[in-house]
Amino acid sequence: MTAARAAVLRSRTLPFRVEDVTLDGPGPGEALVRIAGTGFCPTDLLPRTDRLGVALPLIAGHEGAGTVEATGPGVHEVATGDHVVMSFDSCGACRACLAARPAGCATFFPRNLSGRRTDGTGTALDAAGREVSAHWFGQSSFATHAVVPVRALVPVSRALPLDLLGPLGCGFQTGAGAVVNSLRVQAGSSVVVAGTGAVGLAAVMAARAVGATVVVAVDLLPLRRKLAEELGATHTLDGRSDTLTEELLEITGGADHAVDTTGLPSVITSLIRSLHSEGSCGLVGVQHGDLTVDPLLLASGRTLKGVIEGDAVPRLFVPRLIDLWQQGRFPFDRLIRRYPLDEIDRAERDVTSGEVVKAVLIP
Numbered sequence: 001m002t003a004a005r006a007a008v009l010r011s012r013t014l015p016f017r018v019e020d021v022t023l024d025g026p027g028p029g030e031a032l033v034r035i036a037g038t039g040f041c042p043t044d045l046l047p048r049t050d051r052l053g054v055a056l057p058l059i060a061g062h063e064g065a066g067t068v069e070a071t072g073p074g075v076h077e078v079a080t081g082d083h084v085v086m087s088f089d090s091c092g093a094c095r096a097c098l099a100a101r102p103a104g105c106a107t108f109f110p111r112n113l114s115g116r117r118t119d120g121t122g123t124a125l126d127a128a129g130r131e132v133s134a135h136w137f138g139q140s141s142f143a144t145h146a147v148v149p150v151r152a153l154v155p156v157s158r159a160l161p162l163d164l165l166g167p168l169g170c171g172f173q174t175g176a177g178a179v180v181n182s183l184r185v186q187a188g189s190s191v192v193v194a195g196t197g198a199v200g201l202a203a204v205m206a207a208r209a210v211g212a213t214v215v216v217a218v219d220l221l222p223l224r225r226k227l228a229e230e231l232g233a234t235h236t237l238d239g240r241s242d243t244l245t246e247e248l249l250e251i252t253g254g255a256d257h258a259v260d261t262t263g264l265p266s267v268i269t270s271l272i273r274s275l276h277s278e279g280s281c282g283l284v285g286v287q288h289g290d291l292t293v294d295p296l297l298l299a300s301g302r303t304l305k306g307v308i309e310g311d312a313v314p315r316l317f318v319p320r321l322i323d324l325w326q327q328g329r330f331p332f333d334r335l336i337r338r339y340p341l342d343e344i345d346r347a348e349r350d351v352t353s354g355e356v357v358k359a360v361l362i363p
């Protein structure tokens, strides 16, 4: 049992409340991690909606990085004192995991979005001894400590700024991985990215890093479009435009690839229409409503692909992103603003309003 402080979401409408909690474990195959910093991602706000069914109260947070403080039975891959980035959980034994596609794990949803371990046990109690859903993406890192399955951990060098690295385990991995792993963008190709939050901007940076020569960023906010240009977008467009498809076609001549991070059916439709006849579009955003697609668009050879976690193997991909960052080719740190964990409400406000791309909470 470990005493910790955690930001607990007790109601869909009330602010997070920082409370004393007790964490169970680390059990077999788990490690206890002291959190150095944890990113705030829009997925952490899904429990405010009725779209997931995870029971409140909940400790959210799934982009943590920290130091291993203890390990459970059978853990040999990490040791006390190791610095780790925390990514999503997977089983390691299903068809997708065996094929090095852990984001397609047969038990991805129960492991990451149910709020408990897969054996049904919970991992956190509040000060009154009542159960709090935790184990969110295998971690629940809006806290001083988290109990995490070792498969979700990526060991990193102690020389790196640990508090900033957490979002590499989800948001930045998702955007960059969509470009590198899911769509396999090639040098000299064209890429359209809709939505320039953390995931979209990671896609823009990755597209430039792999040598895409036309990178079009689409967003409603002028400041975000400017930021996208600074990070490598060759063109930017206002997502409100009635002629978005035509403008995209004019710039790209028919795009090789598109990445949607908005989840908006009207935007996705524009992206599909802007592809050339064998182009591919990755859907990364959480969908807002049904998508109607003219099958003729796909019949000619276009691909529409759902993407979770950038189809990444975190232990391979996060170190690659760190290498690119060290070479100045993936400057994710520019997108981050730090907040004390106690100011999680301010972080939520700033992320929701678009004032900040990636809030990182420091517990």
Ligand code: CXF
Residues within 6 Å of the ligand: 041, 043, 170, 286, 308, 309
């Ligand atoms: C999530 C998005 C919703 C489905 C599961 C993966 N990615 C990260 O936040």
